[in-house]
Amino acid sequence: MEKIATTDSLTRLFNRGKTIELLEARMNELPHKSNKCAVAMLDIDLFKTINDKYGHCVGDDALKLFAATAKQNFSASVDMGRLGGEEFLFIFQGVDVSETVKQLETFSQSLKDASIKALGGEIKLTFSAGVLLLTEAQSISSVLEKTDGALYEAKETGRDKIVVFTCL
Numbered sequence: 001m002e003k004i005a006t007t008d009s010l011t012r013l014f015n016r017g018k019t020i021e022l023l024e025a026r027m028n029e030l031p032h033k034s035n036k037c038a039v040a041m042l043d044i045d046l047f048k049t050i051n052d053k054y055g056h057c058v059g060d061d062a063l064k065l066f067a068a069t070a071k072q073n074f075s076a077s078v079d080m081g082r083l084g085g086e087e088f089l090f091i092f093q094g095v096d097v098s099e100t101v102k103q104l105e106t107f108s109q110s111l112k113d114a115s116i117k118a119l120g121g122e123i124k125l126t127f128s129a130g131v132l133l134l135t136e137a138q139s140i141s142s143v144l145e146k147t148d149g150a151l152y153e154a155k156e157t158g159r160d161k162i163v164v165f166t167c168l
Contacts, residue, residue, distance in 0.1 A: 016084055039090070077093045090104075129150075
């Protein structure tokens with residue numbers, strides 16, 4: 001029963017509540033572990049266009065393909081959850097930002113190699129992402145705000161990009 005309560009019914013990834021709970025747990029572990037932890041907020045590019053042009057069933061197929069491809073590409077040490085709509089949060093344990101970006105780039109290529117059948121042909125998916133290295137001195141709201149800001153920059157500067165949050 002708990003699995004149903006913590007899983008997004010469409011993607012079978014963690015739902016928003018469970019994802020935030022896992023983020024909090026990973027942040028609480030930071031002082032006790034020497035492991036690094038990075039967070040990535042991902043958003044499927046042009047998802048609204050897919051829904052508007054092909055319908056919500058094809059949009060659902062896009063979400064399912066995204067999730068299935070993510071599950072194939074990432075190890076069990078990556079917590080993956082759907083925040084809502086076409087937005088996802090991935091928590092990478094034991095890796096730094098450069099390794100996180102590398103893993104996301106591999107996932108990006110795998111996603112581009114897959115496609116969804118729709119009237120008028122195939123749809124190839126891309127995503128934009130914002131990445132942040134977790135530190136002890138951050139709140140959950142700060143982590144979400146910073147990853148969202150990096151994600152916004154990725155979208156505003158052309159999509160299909162991974163932007164790492166950096167303090168100016």
